[in-house]
Amino acid sequence: MRRTLSAALVGVVAAAGALSAQEQPHAFRGATLLPIAGQPIQNGVLVVQGGKITAIGGADTPIPAGAVVHDATGKTIMPGLVDTHSHIGGGDGGDRSSPMHPSVRILDAIDARDDGIQKAQAGGITTVNVMPGSGLLMSGQTVYLKLRDGNDIYDLAYCRDVLRDICGGMKMANGTNPRGEPPHPGTRARAASMMRERFVRAQEYRDKARRAGGLDKVTPRDLEMEGLVEVLDGRRTVHFHTHRADDILTALRLAQEFGFRIVLHHVSEAWKVADDIARSGAASSIIVVDAPGGKLEAIDTRYENGVALERAGAPVAFHTDDGITDSRWFLRQAGLGVRAGMSRERALEAMTIAGARMLGLQDRVGTLERGKDADFVVLSGDPFSVYTRVEQTWVEGSKVFDFGDANDRMYAVGGFGVFGDGAAHAHEGEEGH
Missing domain, CATH: 2.30.40.10 (Urease, subunit C, domain 1)
Incomplete structure (x- = not known):
């Protein structure tokens, strides 16, 4: 042993x-x-x-x-607990040279010997979705890790072949974080427009790939388009950082227009649009922050987000966003959810099988x-x-x-x-x- x-x-x-x-x-x-x-x-x-x-x-x-x-x-x-949104491993994603980097893989930047991994193990976390940041409209590809004791990414990644298999989702964001001076969007409306433009290009690239006989037959290769075609084909889930109610609905419209699978992350104002989220069929990965402060767009967050989503019939899981919440205190998220009115059964599911389903790993973990x-x-x-x-x-x-x-x-x-x-x-x- x-x-x-x-x-x-x-x-x-x-x-x-x-x-x-x-x-x-x-x-x-x-x-x-x-x-x-x-x-x-x-x-x-x-x-x-x-x-x-x-x-x-x-x-x-x-x-x-x-x-x-x-x-x-x-x-x-x-x-074992499933953390659907974390930043352990010391990795990073796209940079400020462009608002979207769908070809960037955080698995190329993960340190499997990072101390944060042992900290997560100490919190009972066994599966984690490690994300790039939310400073861009599209910061890159996430990676799903099994928190074994390992020396490199090959020991931790869920996929068998990190060169050929899809190892995670796609990180997207709207709201305050990805805004900025050109080439970044200066407004929320421009942010949504830029995302739509990129997905339309991806649809055209997918048509080109089909005519060629597959993505691997297209020349020259476009790595950004390949990542987005995986999203359009439902093989890569979009993990979407969003806080305000209007931003949540924008994310849902994008998913509906282009038909991709989406998990809403944070959703500080989910309690305002819980029925809309439920009708869309989207899952929500939420965080309970037990100390005031942070960004203004999250000012209306409530402990009742979990119970609002539960009552609406929408899938819900918790996450740490480590280091926003320390991985060692992950169970406290569900405890605060129960205190706010969430049922014990749904809160336990929100730490385990609900998150596993959001990552497509329910056949292996979560129960x-x-x-x-x-x-x-x-x-x-x-x-x-x-x-x-x-x-x-x-x-x-x-x-x-x-x-x-x-x-x-x-x-x-x-x-x-x-x-x-x-x-x-x-x-x-x-x-x-």
């Missing part, structure tokens, strides 16, 4: 064997299980092996011979079900209690965070001095460097 077991979760080897840590089954018994796909299971049993969940059920669930058995009595186990990736979090208590902490985080059956480990605990409770250049970063078989 990557780290020693904490004192709170004492592992008992049921039978010694020659199985490797990856192949040896692990069974967690005695915890309250929150499958998300079904009702909570008291005194439950969760079995994982080969990176997958192999069994989940009540106390009578069989435990394989030779399994490492963890006594999780008094704990809560839920799926505790047999056959899904063994991504889960061991909590000291109820997920919405302010007294609860993340005790362990597991990704594909491997432990990536343990509060009982002194080095890991540093990432869970340390201040700014823990992170940044020169901070220790523990990897398997390493003490840090």
Whole structure:
């Protein structure tokens, strides 16, 4: 195993064997299980092996011979958290030379050894959508990461082949952030016009590609157009930064006109247009900022955004926008949503399966079900209690965070001095460097 077991979760080897840590089954018994796909299971049993969940059920669930058995009595186990909008990894996107850079890939700028990744693991996050910034109308392509312990982007990216597969979505933005002097739009109306012009060009390029027999047959290649054709074809989801009600509706009009899949991000004024969002079928990834300040266009944000979207019947997930909200306190987002009136069930979904659906990863993560990736979090208590902490985080059956480990605990409770250049970063078989 990557780290020693904490004192709170004492592992008992049921039978010694020659199985490797990856192949040896692990069974967690005695915890309250929150499958998300079904009702909570008291005194439950969760079995994982080969990176997958192999069994989940009540106390009578069989435990394989030779399994490492963890006594999780008094704990809560839920799926690994899915953060639909983050900026960990030290990456960046397009620059100010142009208002749109749809060919830019943030995966080319991600540092897989960035301390923010361990900070996210300490918060129970196992899947994350890492985004370029929102200073441009189109800042580039996002990347979906599985927060394994890794040395490079190949260890973390969801796609098997980062050269050929689609590894994420497309980041777009409207409102205050992308405005500016030419060549950037000076007004909201001009911003929408420029986006429409670019998508019309992409439609024409798609027609050209079809006549040529495919995108790979077009010469000369246009990388910007290729990225936008992937959006038009529904193979790349648009993740759209937007705050004000009028900006939200503009984003929805663009999605309707060009037929692309959209996830609305932040949507500070979602409570004003929740029914419009629901009618459009769009999903919303929201943030709960628990301190005043920030940009003027977000002044009307409310804790009730989550409950407004829930009541309207619109899909909703939470995100950190780390470092706007520290990844270690991600669960607090849902807790504040419940405090404002959101149902417990929808709030739990908003941390897990709802976000997985927005990233198109629902077949692998987001619930505790047999056959899904063994991504889960061991909590000291109820997920919405302010007294609860993340005790362990597991990704594909491997432990990536343990509060009982002194080095890991540093990432869970340390201040700014823990992170940044020169901070220790523990990897398997390493003490840090």
